[in-house]
Amino acid sequence: MSTDTFLHARFRIERRDFCLDVDLTLPGRGITALFGHSGSGKTTCLRAMAGLEHAPGGRFALGDEVWQDDARGVFLPTHRRPLGYVFQEASLFPHLSVRRNMEFGQKRGGGSASVSLATVAELLGIAHLLDRRPASLSGGERQRVAIARALLTAPRLLLMDEPLAALDLKRKQEILPYLERLHDELSIPVIYVSHAPDEVARLADHLVLLDNGRVVASGPLMETLARTDLPPAFTDDAGVVLETTLARHEADHLSRLEFPGGAILVSQRPEALGSRLRCRIHARDVSLTRHRPLSSSILNILPATVAAIAATDTPGQVLVQLRMGETALLARITERSRRELLLEPGQPVWVQIKAVALLA
């Protein structure tokens, strides 16, 4: 699949108390997160992509393969669509062993030899569980088997519906590294439904924000997270994600992470030099000064330019978008500070970052 293929999804589903109305064009590779609060229509949208839900008049195409186009009378039933689907809760067949569960889709996926059961079991760390029954597995193990089972159908699109939502924090931590490996090793597009900002920040390349059945934003993750014009529901927990490279370990137990437009220092990282690390910087952890502070305990003080200022849903607070070269940052400050600092778009400022959350 060439890199310029893309997905097109147009669905309109009306229910008594809810209406989903989306028209999305998504990248043909990498992880796209469908993010929104519960009831925003994420799962319905995903089910429509899979054909589990029929949105009359809808269209869904993966590159030039059209799976649904009601205008031309095309609607492939779910079992004819080359997709993998991971449900929120454990969905393993209780009457089959782990191995037979995994073979269920593999043998029906056209017997494709491109993915072997052993390879996938290895990738997801479940090789030792193959002869067990689903009932004897932990929640995290079950979900890894469900992911492996979906991959073995040799899908051209992987749909994941909050695969971690039913798990506790420890189990989540256990699965996230496997999902990151998938991200690195899979060449197919993944649509990942989630309402957990940290999961999205850690895994996604592209972000779609859904609110009340409508798309409020769709774009590359970092660009979208740095927007100031999103509805209040999304600016409340605002923050950007930086994709950094581990550049140097300093003598005093600090590591230097570089990104286009700057560098930050964090507590020493165990990863090797050159590793890619994502980190999240919350808008509320960023403060601004007009002049470079001469003495401060804050390590990360960087020059930037004010790009935009927007109101928030909290009275007296504003969201400031800052540019450091190619990288954008958000700061949440009071309206009074903005007035006293005379902040306007285009103005150079100094950014103080109080905390950096590493997503690994």
Added chain:
Amino acid sequence: MDMADLGAVWLTLKLASVVTVLLLLIGTPIAWWLARTRSRLKGVIGAVVALPLVLPPTVLGFYLLLVLGPQGWGGQLTEALGLGLLPFTFPGLVVASVFYSMPFVVQPIQNAFEAIGERPLEVAATLRASPWSAFWSVAVPLARPGFLSGAILGFAHTVGEFGVVLMIGGNIPDKTRVISVQIYDHVEALEYAQAHWLAGGMLVFSFVVLLALYSLKQRGKGEAR
């Protein structure tokens, strides 16, 4: 027990086996449809299937006798097909028993299909299983306890029927004289000792069947956990 008693026992077991097999074949699609349809006909069909639960067997037998008799459309059909008339024959008993025991087979299977829910079938569809394949590889294995209950209940209920048999089958040795009718004959003739053999046997049989059924349900609960 004499030869007539053994003949009645053999006939009863043969009838119950044939009826159970037929009911699993006919009842499964009906149960599947009832479990999954959103049609408004669901209530009507469900009620028709459940009718034998409340009707006196003589009512069912009476109407079957009329329909399958020489003046009824059923009888004219079987004659046109060269099968002859069904009342007072073994096939006639089979047909009547299929109707009479239908709810005992359909309802447990329907309940089992309903308990599976939509999700496993959706999962199967996302794993490329056609609806037909998902039915056999997912729905049927998961509904196995329902099939077992249905088969056991259908078999036991057919063994125990009396009224319908008397109406449509009469009392012809080795053709339509089943255990319950044989017991009735013994009691009429004041042959209490012989009646005891059969009646006691039925009592033990019924108890064992129900015991098997309840322990099956108990185990099913254990497995679900």
